[in-house]
Amino acid sequence: MIEIGRPVIFIILLFFSCTPASKKDSEAKQDSVEDDIAEPPRQQDEPKTHIVEIKQMKFEPAEIKVHKGDRVLWINKDITNHDVTELSKKAWASSPLSTGQSWSMTVTQSEDYFCNLHQVMKGKIIVE
Amino acid sequence: MKNLKTLTTVFVSASFLAGSVCAQENPKLSDPEVAHVAVVANQIDIAYAAIAKEKSKDADILKFAETMTNDHNAVINQASALVKKLNVTPKENSVSQKLLADAEQTKKSLRAKSGKEFNKAYIDNEVAYHKAVIGAVEGLLIPEAENGELKALLQNIVPALKTHLEHAEMVQKMYK
Numbered sequence: 001m002i003e004i005g006r007p008v009i010f011i012i013l014l015f016f017s018c019t020p021a022s023k024k025d026s027e028a029k030q031d032s033v034e035d036d037i038a039e040p041p042r043q044q045d046e047p048k049t050h051i052v053e054i055k056q057m058k059f060e061p062a063e064i065k066v067h068k069g070d071r072v073l074w075i076n077k078d079i080t081n082h083d084v085t086e087l088s089k090k091a092w093a094s095s096p097l098s099t100g101q102s103w104s105m106t107v108t109q110s111e112d113y114f115c116n117l118h119q120v121m122k123g124k125i126i127v128e
Numbered sequence: 129m130k131n132l133k134t135l136t137t138v139f140v141s142a143s144f145l146a147g148s149v150c151a152q153e154n155p156k157l158s159d160p161e162v163a164h165v166a167v168v169a170n171q172i173d174i175a176y177a178a179i180a181k182e183k184s185k186d187a188d189i190l191k192f193a194e195t196m197t198n199d200h201n202a203v204i205n206q207a208s209a210l211v212k213k214l215n216v217t218p219k220e221n222s223v224s225q226k227l228l229a230d231a232e233q234t235k236k237s238l239r240a241k242s243g244k245e246f247n248k249a250y251i252d253n254e255v256a257y258h259k260a261v262i263g264a265v266e267g268l269l270i271p272e273a274e275n276g277e278l279k280a281l282l283q284n285i286v287p288a289l290k291t292h293l294e295h296a297e298m299v300q301k302m303y304k
Contacts, residue, residue, distance in 0.1 A: 056284075079202050079203065079285070080198065080199045080288060081199075118195065118292075121291065
């Protein structure tokens, strides 16, 4: 009969609590801010999530440097709706985000983007 | 010629407001009056957008008009929520009356146009109107607002107004 001490049970519980729910990384997703921010603890080589806030009619930061496979999460903290749209051919786009809504996508290449509702609002993702 | 009249009307509003700010006899506005001017200024641009949606078939004009409708409604909702919270009833005043009177003339002028002439007149008016409103908000409403939350709301809408102006100027270049 093997006795399992309290420290072992704690480690097992910790393992299950840190296992991320399965998500399709290739798909962009729109969700509540709370759902997206609750990231599990990250190991050194795992993709990062970079946050871009939309406020006062600007993407902040307007330019971010990421690694291929990282995720970018845009959060609308402005008083008006905004979206996130690829600049040159509108190759990808979020739906309109109202105040408090967020949208994220996994980055595979450098991208220039803008808000298609306020076309002078622009941002840039640089893959290093 | 009619375009010129439209622009003149808007610039008269702008100079009236700017002049009011610079002159000794600044209109002293209470917070309920500041709130009324802010709401009316947004309602006017929604009314211009409604005319554009009615008369234009141009995709850029229609898209711009839709953004103006949504954004200015968002500002009105914020202002309405704030005045409710502060238990303030917006009060009509000489500045909001002047804005409304000028807007009636502009709407009449816009309705008299069609096709490309309308598109140009609408976007020219949007450029001029946003310049006038930015001047009024920065030069009159923000300095006059006493309540900190009302002042903060007004400061918060300036970036949206400036983005609208920049966007309108971008669309305007297509009609030159």
